[in-house]
Amino acid sequence: MSMINTERISSGIEGIDVLLQGGIIKNSVNSIVGCSGTGKTTFALAYLYQGLLNGDHTLYLSFEETPSKLIGEAEALGIDIRSLTNDAEDLIHLVESEKIVEFMTNILPALAQKLKHRNIKHTRIVLDPLTPILWEFPSEKEQRKVLTKIYQHLSSLGTVLQTIEEPNAFGQTDIGATETRVPIYLSDSVIHIQNLGLGGKYNRTCKIIKSRKTPHHEGIYPLNFVNGPGIVIDTSSVETVEVDPMVYDIRYQELMKKVKELSQDKDPKKRIIAQIAKNLLGEREKRDTRQNMELVEVLTDKHVLQEVRK
């Protein structure tokens, strides 16, 4: 999908903006993929809530659940949509299954045109879930044709967030399943949420699978349902720079080996250099790994090496 610019908006989900290094790109198409019960709809509701907080225009298209049920679910998790608007139920539009094809191919493009003419600057669009639409177009070729058209209309209007059902058994995953392939391919960013069933912090997880036009943090992060924000992604491990002490220890050992070779050299100058290095390095036993690491950092520093050569 083509994107107009790299201006970003807040997703409304604590942690996701950190993982996406600043938030969702404006006018992009974003997918939340996960099995049932992983928190896709909560994700979408938090996104809608953030839009209301920001004063954005919102368009929530539900293909399965009624507006009152969705708002009730949001309230149960502390996402109080009713506190921000008097007509909360009107924010969510239920599209019945028999009208999906007509809605997506005729009504939605017309609606997009109408909104464009009303000069609305930015709209947060939610398609929850996209799966019934995919069922209406069984062939991948047809899915691709229809979705490309829909995304073109919607991304010109605003930023799209869609939820996609991952067709798998509990605790298992297959992100490349036929049912999810086309929308994932066409999306600008894909967030994969899972319920691994491992317990504790390893029970529910979140991973950015794809993010066009922006770098993102790799890795799987814990996801928690929290009353208030709805969903929180624990990104406390993002800032941690992982240093492998083994790498530094190997470098230290190599350095010591070189010093030993120099000390056995016939050239007295080299032997003196080895003696100086030995004095600098000292006895390994007297130092802990951190000190070794610091020493190797200093001794392998470009400027220090240049000075030594001089």
Add this chain to the structure above:
Amino acid sequence: MSSKLGINSELQDLTHLEEVEASILFRIDGNVVDSSFKEEYSHKLLRTIQWCKANVDKVSLEMKSSNLKKVTYELSEFCVIFYVVNNITILTTISSKNANLSLLSIESKRKALLIANYL
């Protein structure tokens, strides 16, 4: 004490050991009965847990056919001890690479016997 609480308390006891990163009671089909982890989240540990989950069925089958009570795997990041609790569950202890595996094996055996009483 209820069996759920009892099992969880034994797993927590194991995880309190300095070298132990996680202790998980697996059903032999790979489902988690109960688990306990160190406070800090680790991507590497998650990878190892997923490896255990994916392989526990094969490991248990091998243990059963060879009449083994314990199997130890020394992986690149962690060490994993599988200890048979009963016919349908296996206690999995994931420790750091430099852990004292002999002591840990004894502790795993002790905990497996205690957990078996709750099942």
